[in-house]
Amino acid sequence: MANKDSDKPLIDSDKLIFGIGQVQQITGVSGRQLRYWEEQQYIAPITQEKGTQRQYTFRTLMMIFHIQRYLTQGFTLQSAVEKAKKFEAQMPVLRTFIKAQLQGVDVAKNRSIIDFGFKDASRSQRVYGVVEGDKTYFKIVDASKPED
DNA sequence: TTTCTGACA
DNA sequence: TGTCAGAA
Numbered sequence: 001m002a003n004k005d006s007d008k009p010l011i012d013s014d015k016l017i018f019g020i021g022q023v024q025q026i027t028g029v030s031g032r033q034l035r036y037w038e039e040q041q042y043i044a045p046i047t048q049e050k051g052t053q054r055q056y057t058f059r060t061l062m063m064i065f066h067i068q069r070y071l072t073q074g075f076t077l078q079s080a081v082e083k084a085k086k087f088e089a090q091m092p093v094l095r096t097f098i099k100a101q102l103q104g105v106d107v108a109k110n111r112s113i114i115d116f117g118f119k120d121a122s123r124s125q126r127v128y129g130v131v132e133g134d135k136t137y138f139k140i141v142d143a144s145k146p147e148d
Numbered sequence: 149t150t151t152c153t154g155a156c157a
Numbered sequence: 158t159g160t161c162a163g164a165a
Contacts, residue, residue: 019150019151020150020151020152021150021151030158030159031151031152032158032159032160033158035152035153036158050152050153051151051152051153051164051165052151052152052165053150053151053152054151054152
């Protein structure tokens with residue numbers, strides 16, 4: 001139930017490159033749409049010379065994926081882009097928080113428990129996130145007692 | 149074969 | 158947005 005590995009950064013940065021063909025297969029967004037979105041300044045491939053094949057970073061791929069999801073949900077392209085940008089902006093914050101707070105995860109068939117460590121500096125209580133199927137909730141217990 | 153740009157029944 | 162053409 002431990003997650004001891006000294007956090008090694010996710011190897012892939014923006015070095016994961018995808019051609020427009022891959023992006024179409026992965027996201028389901030047509031090449032026509034990708035070129036249109038680019039024309040509208042909503043997305044941007046890695047800067048290349050004109051006429052050469054487009055290359056997209058993993059981040060851009062995710063942006064495209066999210067925009068497509070919002071479009072499917074019925075949002076206009078413009079609002080889908082705004083939502084996707086906000087979502088992307090939240091990732092660093094979530095990543096920082098989780099990385100700092102996550103102490104470990106106990107995975108079980110019917111109920112998994114996420115250890116978020118002590119509630120505060122007093123170190124008197126511990127916070128756990130419980131996952132039971134689709135249901136999730138927090139559980140705060142005295143640090144001395146077993147987590148049950 | 150795949151992608152690029154421009155155009156439009 | 159799809160799709161077709163002509164070029165790379």
